[in-house]
Amino acid sequence: MDSLDIVFTGFLISALRSATPLLLTLLGECLGQRTGVINLGAEGQMLVGAMAGYGATAAFGNPWVGLLAGAGAGVALSAVHALLVVGAQANQFASGLAVWMLGFGLSAYFGAALVGQQVTAFDSIDVGAAAQWPVIGSVIAGMTPTVLLALLLVPVIGLWFYRTRTGLRWRAVGESPAAARAAGVSPATVQIQAVLVGGLLSGLGGAALSVDYTRTWAEGMSAGRGLVAVGLVIVARWNPWWTLPAALLFGGAEALSLRLQTADTPISAQLLHILPYLVSLVVLTLTCLRRSDSGTPAGLKAVMDR
Amino acid sequence: MHVSLAGITKRYGAILANDDVDLDLVPGEVVALLGENGAGKSTLMKILFGFQQADAGEIRIDGRPVVIDSPRAAAALGIGMVFQQFSLVPALTVRENLALGHRCTPWWIGRGARSFAAPVAHLRDIAPEIEPDLPVSRLAVGEMQLVELAKVLNLDAGVVILDEPTSVLTPAESERLWEQVRRIAAGGAAVVLITHKLEDVFACAQRVAVMRRGRMVATLDTSSVTPDALVRLIVGAETVTTAQPVERTADALPRAWIKNLSATTAAGAIAGVDLRIAAGEILGIAGVSGNGQQTLADAVAGLAILLAGEVIVDGETLQAPRAEMPAQSAVAYLPEQPLRNAVAPDLSVAVNLMLKRIRDLPWRSHPSQFDADARERITAFDIRPTDPRATAASLSGGNLQKLVAARELAGAPALIVACYPTMGLDLGAAAAVYEALFAHARRGAAVLWISEDLDDLLRYAHRIAVLHRGRIAGIADTAQATRRQLGAWMVGHSIDVAAEPAHA
Amino acid sequence: MRDLMLSGPGRVVGTTLAVLMLTGAFFLAIGRDPVELMGLIVRSAAGDGYAITESLVRATPILLCALATALPARLGLITVGAEGQLYFGALLGTGFVLANLGATSAAPYMAMIVVAMLAGAAWALLPAVLRSHLGVNETISTLLVNYVAALLVTWVVYGPWKSAANLGWPATADFPEAFKPSTFFDSRVHSGLWIAIGLAVLLHWTFVRTRWGLTLDVLRSNPRAGIAAGLNWRRNVLLTMALGGMLAGLAGILETASIQGRLQANLSAGAGLSGFLVAWLARNHCLRIIPMSLLVGALLASGDGLQMFANVPSSIALVVQGLLFVAVLLVGGYANRLQVRRG
Numbered sequence A: 001m002d003s004l005d006i007v008f009t010g011f012l013i014s015a016l017r018s019a020t021p022l023l024l025t026l027l028g029e030c031l032g033q034r035t036g037v038i039n040l041g042a043e044g045q046m047l048v049g050a051m052a053g054y055g056a057t058a059a060f061g062n063p064w065v066g067l068l069a070g071a072g073a074g075v076a077l078s079a080v081h082a083l084l085v086v087g088a089q090a091n092q093f094a095s096g097l098a099v100w101m102l103g104f105g106l107s108a109y110f111g112a113a114l115v116g117q118q119v120t121a122f123d124s125i126d127v128g129a130a131a132q133w134p135v136i137g138s139v140i141a142g143m144t145p146t147v148l149l150a151l152l153l154v155p156v157i158g159l160w161f162y163r164t165r166t167g168l169r170w171r172a173v174g175e176s177p178a179a180a181r182a183a184g185v186s187p188a189t190v191q192i193q194a195v196l197v198g199g200l201l202s203g204l205g206g207a208a209l210s211v212d213y214t215r216t217w218a219e220g221m222s223a224g225r226g227l228v229a230v231g232l233v234i235v236a237r238w239n240p241w242w243t244l245p246a247a248l249l250f251g252g253a254e255a256l257s258l259r260l261q262t263a264d265t266p267i268s269a270q271l272l273h274i275l276p277y278l279v280s281l282v283v284l285t286l287t288c289l290r291r292s293d294s295g296t297p298a299g300l301k302a303v304m305d306r
Numbered sequence B: 001m002h003v004s005l006a007g008i009t010k011r012y013g014a015i016l017a018n019d020d021v022d023l024d025l026v027p028g029e030v031v032a033l034l035g036e037n038g039a040g041k042s043t044l045m046k047i048l049f050g051f052q053q054a055d056a057g058e059i060r061i062d063g064r065p066v067v068i069d070s071p072r073a074a075a076a077l078g079i080g081m082v083f084q085q086f087s088l089v090p091a092l093t094v095r096e097n098l099a100l101g102h103r104c105t106p107w108w109i110g111r112g113a114r115s116f117a118a119p120v121a122h123l124r125d126i127a128p129e130i131e132p133d134l135p136v137s138r139l140a141v142g143e144m145q146l147v148e149l150a151k152v153l154n155l156d157a158g159v160v161i162l163d164e165p166t167s168v169l170t171p172a173e174s175e176r177l178w179e180q181v182r183r184i185a186a187g188g189a190a191v192v193l194i195t196h197k198l199e200d201v202f203a204c205a206q207r208v209a210v211m212r213r214g215r216m217v218a219t220l221d222t223s224s225v226t227p228d229a230l231v232r233l234i235v236g237a238e239t240v241t242t243a244q245p246v247e248r249t250a251d252a253l254p255r256a257w258i259k260n261l262s263a264t265t266a267a268g269a270i271a272g273v274d275l276r277i278a279a280g281e282i283l284g285i286a287g288v289s290g291n292g293q294q295t296l297a298d299a300v301a302g303l304a305i306l307l308a309g310e311v312i313v314d315g316e317t318l319q320a321p322r323a324e325m326p327a328q329s330a331v332a333y334l335p336e337q338p339l340r341n342a343v344a345p346d347l348s349v350a351v352n353l354m355l356k357r358i359r360d361l362p363w364r365s366h367p368s369q370f371d372a373d374a375r376e377r378i379t380a381f382d383i384r385p386t387d388p389r390a391t392a393a394s395l396s397g398g399n400l401q402k403l404v405a406a407r408e409l410a411g412a413p414a415l416i417v418a419c420y421p422t423m424g425l426d427l428g429a430a431a432a433v434y435e436a437l438f439a440h441a442r443r444g445a446a447v448l449w450i451s452e453d454l455d456d457l458l459r460y461a462h463r464i465a466v467l468h469r470g471r472i473a474g475i476a477d478t479a480q481a482t483r484r485q486l487g488a489w490m491v492g493h494s495i496d497v498a499a500e501p502a503h504a
Numbered sequence C: 001m002r003d004l005m006l007s008g009p010g011r012v013v014g015t016t017l018a019v020l021m022l023t024g025a026f027f028l029a030i031g032r033d034p035v036e037l038m039g040l041i042v043r044s045a046a047g048d049g050y051a052i053t054e055s056l057v058r059a060t061p062i063l064l065c066a067l068a069t070a071l072p073a074r075l076g077l078i079t080v081g082a083e084g085q086l087y088f089g090a091l092l093g094t095g096f097v098l099a100n101l102g103a104t105s106a107a108p109y110m111a112m113i114v115v116a117m118l119a120g121a122a123w124a125l126l127p128a129v130l131r132s133h134l135g136v137n138e139t140i141s142t143l144l145v146n147y148v149a150a151l152l153v154t155w156v157v158y159g160p161w162k163s164a165a166n167l168g169w170p171a172t173a174d175f176p177e178a179f180k181p182s183t184f185f186d187s188r189v190h191s192g193l194w195i196a197i198g199l200a201v202l203l204h205w206t207f208v209r210t211r212w213g214l215t216l217d218v219l220r221s222n223p224r225a226g227i228a229a230g231l232n233w234r235r236n237v238l239l240t241m242a243l244g245g246m247l248a249g250l251a252g253i254l255e256t257a258s259i260q261g262r263l264q265a266n267l268s269a270g271a272g273l274s275g276f277l278v279a280w281l282a283r284n285h286c287l288r289i290i291p292m293s294l295l296v297g298a299l300l301a302s303g304d305g306l307q308m309f310a311n312v313p314s315s316i317a318l319v320v321q322g323l324l325f326v327a328v329l330l331v332g333g334y335a336n337r338l339q340v341r342r343g
Helices: A003-034 A042-060 A063-087 A092-114 A128-132 A136-141 A145-163 A165-175 A177-182 A187-213 A225-235 A240-262 A269-289 A298-305 B041-048 B071-076 B094-100 B118-126 B141-154 B171-186 B198-204 B227-235 B293-301 B349-353 B355-360 B367-380 B397-408 B427-443 B454-460 B483-490 C002-006 C008-029 C034-046 C049-073 C082-099 C107-134 C138-158 C192-209 C211-221 C223-228 C233-260 C271-281 C286-310 C316-342
Strands: B003-012 B015-025 B030-034 B056-061 B064-066 B079-082 B159-163 B190-195 B207-212 B215-221 B254-265 B268-278 B282-286 B306-313 B316-319 B331-334 B415-419 B446-450 B463-468 B471-477
Touching: A003 A042, A003 A136, A003 A145, A003 A165, A003 A187, A003 A225, A003 A240, A042 A063, A042 A092, A042 A187, A042 A225, A063 A092, A063 A187, A063 C316, A092 A225, A092 C271, A092 C316, A128 A136, A145 A165, A145 A187, A145 A240, A165 A177, A165 A187, A165 A298, A165 B094, A177 A187, A177 B094, A187 A225, A225 A240, A225 A269, A225 C138, A240 A269, A269 C107, A269 C138, B003 B041, B015 B030, B015 B041, B015 B056, B030 B041, B030 B171, B030 B198, B030 B227, B041 B159, B041 B190, B071 B079, B079 B141, B094 B118, B094 B141, B118 B141, B141 B159, B141 B171, B171 B190, B171 B198, B171 B483, B190 B198, B198 B227, B207 B227, B254 B293, B254 B446, B268 B293, B268 B306, B268 B446, B268 B463, B268 B471, B282 B454, B282 B483, B293 B306, B293 B331, B293 B415, B293 B446, B331 B397, B349 B355, B349 B367, B349 B397, B349 C211, B355 B397, B355 C211, B355 C223, B367 B397, B397 B427, B415 B427, B427 B446, B454 B483, B463 B483, B471 B483, C008 C034, C008 C316, C034 C049, C034 C286, C049 C082, C049 C192, C049 C233, C049 C271, C049 C286, C082 C107, C082 C138, C082 C233, C082 C271, C107 C138, C107 C233, C192 C211, C192 C233, C192 C286, C211 C223, C211 C233, C223 C233, C233 C271, C271 C286, C271 C316, C286 C316
Parallel strands: B015 B215, B030 B190, B030 B207, B079 B159, B159 B190, B282 B446, B282 B463, B331 B415, B415 B446
Antiparallel strands: B003 B015, B003 B056, B056 B064, B207 B215, B254 B268, B254 B306, B306 B316, B463 B471
């Protein structure tokens, strides 16, 4: 194995690890938007997920309990979005911002006591012989349980979405609520389910962030990842399979900025932190530049163009 | 399955949409439900399909009274309906659409629902050439209708309702649909064909039920009735006001030249459309909807960016390629779907009536200034409600049409672009809009009139051009035009662009 | 009941009841007496002269950011970019000050304001152009550029503009007196409050009484109909976004010059997002924005008082703010549904 290889796999591992919380959130957001609900509250759901996950891990000493608690907190907060958007039919963007505000406040309030606490880390996964495989062996060995979970969820959700009856119904609701209703599917029920699943995944993403990736809790620590996810769903053309490369874009940009920092480049750390947001914005713009509406769920178009 | 509707009454506010209506549906028979727009046909069928509840009356199936409170309940009873607005998901494939509503779709359906054949069995029967793995968005309108029909057949429906099925079809597609309708009835189902076209009635119905103003005025055997008698039943004793056709001026000067126009919008594309309209001439554009009509109208009115060509009115170039030119006051535009395209729904009728002059207002302006002016137009065009402060959104579709006509036909435009200007109006209101439109033609304006109604086009237009896939498939003087020729052009047979007649 | 829900006062009462119930439930859930805690909030927001002036101080940038949100909203745009415009206005305004540290006359002060406003406008124009010419959703793009602007400020205060006089604290040098807006009596309330209120009144008059206001109404209601009437949608997107950006940029430089006295990270304290909430509460009505921003400013200011006197984390004010937003959407949404059902 030559040095270039080491640099590459090292970069890939750090990109994957920093992409994981985003990937989970992105998957959830993707499902929601495919049923016609956009949820900026993903940011708030990540925050309560991160806070609850960190708190539970600190209290029980088990990071798996933390993931579970984070997912639960995400579901609970996303229920607010479901209530506002599907129940009261409030504006989706405004409702998402309200959920974000609420999640920020709640996580700051309950998280105040968690600052400075230590948590137990995940045991490293024993991958056995797979670690010896050429090239990807070291990538596999460097994975944590949350990375593996997120990577597994991509095909699981992708297959479920495109090859099952329920997936078909969800897609129909996002494309045409009227046609779905005519076929005996209740759009409201499907949208509520999708928002709650989105809450579960973004809560899980938040917990992955605090429990596994940074191993700290800080107020507002998701730093816009949930909002980036909303934009990257567009980049992924609302296709669960494409969420992985979209998330890796952000993760890669973040890994690159961290790498440049440690490599003593003259560019300052704060300036490099801009990179992931900039990359997301540029890719989002390029995606819209193609001007083709292919892939945009018709129900969502109505929400976005108004 | 014998279905009988008895004493059905339904009231919307002040309007009695259905007034004590009776109708019997017998297995193996096709009933045509005939009447004008607003006669109450659709309301009656929506009640049968569970979309709406009757205020009074009852529905019996095989003598047993039933409650149908939702489309789902109707489907469970074996009642299926094909709507004018298709309930298909355009982004999904034909197979996925059929699997979506199918009772025994399994949990795992595989890629594109391909591992599941049952839903397409009926489709294979009625339209074997439709590729089930194509997205519905790639189908022609006629094919979509057949997919809808297959969906209803999948329910094993005993009653099949079709709402204005031929209104968007070419003559050939209509014939094919009639054949399918007869087949379904022969298979033992009761079929209801909602329509306002007489040809539908005589092509496939055994019985015809005529509605007028919410009442059932007659139920007759088709074999025992003449078209003239049916028309009298539809319109009633009242004398029908029709618009007076505009005399054609012999040696009129050219007024508008749509020169080699190409444009693409979300609604479709047009390519190389070249039309000349003389002063006082009414040029009709026929074609199946979705063949570029809206793009043509938008492009001429200055709402689409042109890829090539020009719009020249009175020798002046109003629209040129790739330039964003503001809409011109020389062009009046009555677009289709006024609520979506031509009015600001949450603003007042008064503001909507002066939209075209908004740029000429003084910089200090308040909407209340326009009330007096608005009242005049509201009276002239009989817009209801008459309150100039009412929001445009509170108007019915017909009144919105009148509002847009009142605004656009106010000045002295040189070119008028009118898309389906009488859609949703009753005969009297339609005649009034036609009169206002034709008055401008008599004054010397050029009129580009897009319509799906061949009867009206043949009666009022001077020439008819047919749009197919964004190109002019043919153009003919109305005097020489035949339905057969126009129908062939509509489906793209013989695209030979005839030379423009000398007078234009 | 239905008619009550639809009326303006009915909505206000409904929202107030909903927010009281939601916060009450939350206070109970965290084991506090709701009545006592709400009383404390009111007292720390408006209990004495100091509390009142602190509430006004907090309300000033929120008011400007709410106007910055309401302007594009008159065109139907949902922008959350005031936060970033505020940062960028503060950034370039500070840059101007640092380049003119020796100034004493009033001219450079005005120039600082102008630079900051232009900076805010420029920052708003980026998502505006993306929206008007490329169709990029403005809500998402403004949220993303917010982070970029905030990180730019963080960068300069940690790096190139960091002043050694601050003993390691990341901030620029103090602004000279000539660049500080005048304040009232002994409080921190500065002239920005009156400027903001004046702008709100001016904007309201513009929206209601001028052709431009009517133009925006038409384009919001139906862009297609507006364009058909010869109105320019794109130009108005750029115009409203840029004007909004100017107001947010103004908020940024006033906050920096007057309250903080130097540029430092996290200067906005969420004013942009609170401004969005206020604009929504007031349904983009510029006169209603004034009391609403005072209300939300007071609520947020009470958080600091609570922390000091009742040993409650100040973030409780953020929770109440979030619940307020939820209550508004809940009541407004159900009221709209009733309205639609009545046709």
